[in-house]
Amino acid sequence: MTEPQGDNAVDERETSDGVGPDDHRAPADAFAALSDPLRVSILRELSAHHRTSDEAAIGFADLRRRVGVRDSGRFRYHLNELRDRFVEKADGGYRLTHAGVQVVAAILAGTYTAGVSMGTTELESDCPICERPAVATCEDGRCRVACENDHALFQWSVPPSAAADATLPEIVDLAELLAFQAIEQALAGVCPQCYDPIETGIVVDGPPRPVFRAGCDSCGARIVGPASFCLLVDPDVVAFCRRHGLTLRDDHVWEFPFVRDDEGISVVDEEPVRLAFEVSLEGKSLSATVDERGHVTAVETGGDE
Numbered sequence: 654m655t656e657p658q659g660d661n662a663v664d665e666r667e668t669s670d671g672v673g674p675d676d677h678r679a680p681a682d683a684f685a686a687l688s689d690p691l692r693v694s695i696l697r698e699l700s701a702h703h704r705t706s707d708e709a710a711i712g713f714a715d716l717r718r719r720v721g722v723r724d725s726g727r728f729r730y731h732l733n734e735l736r737d738r739f740v741e742k743a744d745g746g747y748r749l750t751h752a753g754v755q756v757v758a759a760i761l762a763g764t765y766t767a768g769v770s771m772g773t774t775e776l777e778s779d780c781p782i783c784e785r786p787a788v789a790t791c792e793d794g795r796c797r798v799a800c801e802n803d804h805a806l807f808q809w810s811v812p813p814s815a816a817a818d819a820t821l822p823e824i825v826d827l828a829e830l831l832a833f834q835a836i837e838q839a840l841a842g843v844c845p846q847c848y849d850p851i852e853t854g855i856v857v858d859g860p861p862r863p864v865f866r867a868g869c870d871s872c873g874a875r876i877v878g879p880a881s882f883c884l885l886v887d888p889d890v891v892a893f894c895r896r897h898g899l900t901l902r903d904d905h906v907w908e909f910p911f912v913r914d915d916e917g918i919s920v921v922d923e924e925p926v927r928l929a930f931e932v933s934l935e936g937k938s939l940s941a942t943v944d945e946r947g948h949v950t951a952v953e954t955g956g957d958e
């Protein structure tokens with residue numbers, strides 16, 4: 654089974670002369686600006702001010718005092734290194750730019766420091782392929798579920814802050830929630846990482862069965878999973894499953910029969926791609942059509958539904 658992947662890869666493209674346009678500067682430069690712990694402290698204090706004060710900006714002397722630096726020249730040097738990209742001048746003081754707010758949030762969430770690693774736990778769920786127990790692992794923030802025969806069932810990344818006090822089964826639940834939120838957002842055309850426009854599509858050649866893919870040109874985020882995942886964010890399909898006792902809240906995604914079984918999926922058209930799904934639960938049936946972008950375009954349920 655193809656597992657979905659949440660990638661936080663940083664896009665390292667540059668334009669041909671090595672200098673990107675203002676809004677797409679080389680990420681290496683941006684992170685170099687954060688190389689000194691004092692600069693990170695400045696961002697944290699600006700963020701704390703942002704949270705606790707009605708005033709948008711904070712004055713130079715005030716900010717220096719809060720960061721705890723006596724040498725005003727040294728402080729000004731580091732503040733200037735953050736200017737324009739993460740910090741801007743406004744209303745006689747300084748405040749975070751949009752990128753500054755984002756990077757502080759990521760630093761506070763631990764995104765750039767510790768990845769969660771939690772060993773291995775057997776889940777109360779079996780592999781649908783070989784019926785051996787499903788086993789979860791979490792290495793460096795990457796949560797993965799497979800069985801002892803290495804049938805890959807699910808994979809997604811979780812942020813350290815969200816996983817801090819959780820057990821591994823709870824992290825799996827969270828990872829599934831985050832994955833489907835990301836798929837929903839991608840299908841709405843918005844990158845779940847950076848909010849730029851994102852392309853989605855169904856790929857029918859290559860893997861043994863159709864795959865849903867989304868990739869963001871701006872930040873390098875990508876999502877890969879079985880095409881049947883697209884059904885699980887459609888309200889009509891979700892309601893049908895709920896009527897027959899299956900929800901993403903209480904059941905794992907690999908337990909949904911149309912996710913785990915190859916039967917019931919057919920490629921109706923190749924150019925552009927159109928998929929037909931026949932879903933059967935508790936003797937009731939549902940037909941759904943998915944277009945080349947991964948959108949569910951038609952859902953029909955059996956007569957007495």
Ligand SMILES: [Zn+2]
Binds near residue numbers: 781783784785800804
């Ligand atoms: Zn298995």
Ligand SMILES: [Zn+2]
Binds near residue numbers: 847
């Ligand atoms: Zn993106």
